[in-house]
Amino acid sequence: MLNHRLINPPREPEKFVKAAITFLQKHAKDKKVFCALSGGIDSSATYLLLKEANINTIPVFIDHGLMRIIRGVEERENIKKLFPEVMVVDIREKFLPKIYGEEDAEVKRKLFKDAYSDTISKVIKEEKCDLLSDGTILPDIEESFGVKISDLKETMSLKEEVSLKNKNIRGFVKSQHNLDIEYDVEATIQPVASLTKPEVRKILEYFKMPNELVYRKAFPGPALSARIIGPVTSENLKFEKKVHDIVESTVDDYYTEKFGKPMVINDKGEQEPFQAFAATTTDVLLRKVTGIINGQRTYEVPLSIKGEWDFEKLVHFSSQIKGYARILYELYESHEGIYDVLIRSINSIDARTASVTNLPLDLIEEIKYKLFEIPDTKNIYFDITPKPPATIEYV
Numbered sequence: 001m002l003n004h005r006l007i008n009p010p011r012e013p014e015k016f017v018k019a020a021i022t023f024l025q026k027h028a029k030d031k032k033v034f035c036a037l038s039g040g041i042d043s044s045a046t047y048l049l050l051k052e053a054n055i056n057t058i059p060v061f062i063d064h065g066l067m068r069i070i071r072g073v074e075e076r077e078n079i080k081k082l083f084p085e086v087m088v089v090d091i092r093e094k095f096l097p098k099i100y101g102e103e104d105a106e107v108k109r110k111l112f113k114d115a116y117s118d119t120i121s122k123v124i125k126e127e128k129c130d131l132l133s134d135g136t137i138l139p140d141i142e143e144s145f146g147v148k149i150s151d152l153k154e155t156m157s158l159k160e161e162v163s164l165k166n167k168n169i170r171g172f173v174k175s176q177h178n179l180d181i182e183y184d185v186e187a188t189i190q191p192v193a194s195l196t197k198p199e200v201r202k203i204l205e206y207f208k209m210p211n212e213l214v215y216r217k218a219f220p221g222p223a224l225s226a227r228i229i230g231p232v233t234s235e236n237l238k239f240e241k242k243v244h245d246i247v248e249s250t251v252d253d254y255y256t257e258k259f260g261k262p263m264v265i266n267d268k269g270e271q272e273p274f275q276a277f278a279a280t281t282t283d284v285l286l287r288k289v290t291g292i293i294n295g296q297r298t299y300e301v302p303l304s305i306k307g308e309w310d311f312e313k314l315v316h317f318s319s320q321i322k323g324y325a326r327i328l329y330e331l332y333e334s335h336e337g338i339y340d341v342l343i344r345s346i347n348s349i350d351a352r353t354a355s356v357t358n359l360p361l362d363l364i365e366e367i368k369y370k371l372f373e374i375p376d377t378k379n380i381y382f383d384i385t386p387k388p389p390a391t392i393e394y395v
Helices: 013-028 041-052 075-082 092-099 105-127 138-145 158-167 197-206 234-259 311-319 361-372
Strands: 002-005 032-036 056-063 087-090 131-133 155-157 187-190 271-281 289-293 296-300 303-305 327-332 339-348 377-383
Touching: 002 158, 013 041, 013 131, 013 187, 013 197, 032 041, 032 105, 041 056, 041 131, 041 197, 056 075, 056 105, 087 105, 092 105, 138 158, 155 158, 197 271, 234 271, 234 339, 234 361, 311 327, 327 361, 339 361, 361 377
Parallel strands: 002 187, 032 056, 032 131, 056 087, 131 187, 303 327, 339 377
Antiparallel strands: 002 155, 271 339, 289 296, 327 377
16 A cells, blocks of 8 residues: 655645645546545545545545534534535444543554544445545654654655654654554545644635634544543543533633634744643542653653742743653642543644643633533643643643
8 A cells, every 4th residue: 555645845825735636636536535534624624625626535524432522512513514525434332332441542542543444444445445535744744753754755655654664763752543554545645744733724714614614623633532531431521521612612712702713823833722622530640641751752640739820930840840741730629529620722833842822810710610510520720731841632
């Protein structure tokens, strides 16, 4: 199996789209393409480019049950509203029992990789697809291969890619659920592989997509399993969906009211906020979570602090931590409830580094009050740690 990636195209949206059309027609003309459509901006841009290039494409949304809800609406309904022609493949009954009870981060990623690959392979066979396309973007590739995308060729075999990755293992940060998998197709095709998130958003604006999609927050491949620290259960999954929606929608509302859109480009060139979400667990201070030291992924417990809220001092302190994965500022302590909630809001250009969003304290307090209105909420923290030394996600 080969992998085709559009390498080093022009960045201006109109010129990029023309280059992408040429690339897609070169590799996919007269072919039938399976397009993994997750509801996020990367896969949406990929699908729109395939349509623009008049490629015979089947868009497929895999519903594994761990997608977020947005303002009370399941992701599968959001994507059907944007792309009514999408094929929804429901694998909840088969997939969820496999991940329930699993807490190891890399095992979670592997379970997702297996679930995606099995489902994709099944649909590819049923629909007789020749190629597979997905929304893999620049940070995905460079964190997985440990090299710059310029070190890759437009067309590579899986064997060549594994060899390249093994030679640069020190640069590896995390495995991606959509890389290193061989499918029964002639090739995969990745038109947005060289783009960062801001550049993908510009492509969606070029296609005149609604703001609700253009400014949709980035979402991890392993979905909410990356935001449930420890074992995933049916109970903590329901809780995570509720609190996640509260954090994301409340932050979106604040930015929309202040700036007219839920995301801005700040004076550092970052998307602000790049992500705003809730992570959950029981007894978070006893749980090992991910961090980064010298570019390598690590697992340590977090440190909780409380006292005066001084954003700049707190961020500076957390950026210097050693022996802990991250710093959590305690907002609310309770001896009742079940789940600890971690509020995470970060700014970033491309997800490889991230700063903490300087949310107004009254907004943080508003989120806090909404969260502890949910009976199962126990302690509430604000994650005040940039990337590095923390990762954006928790597993």
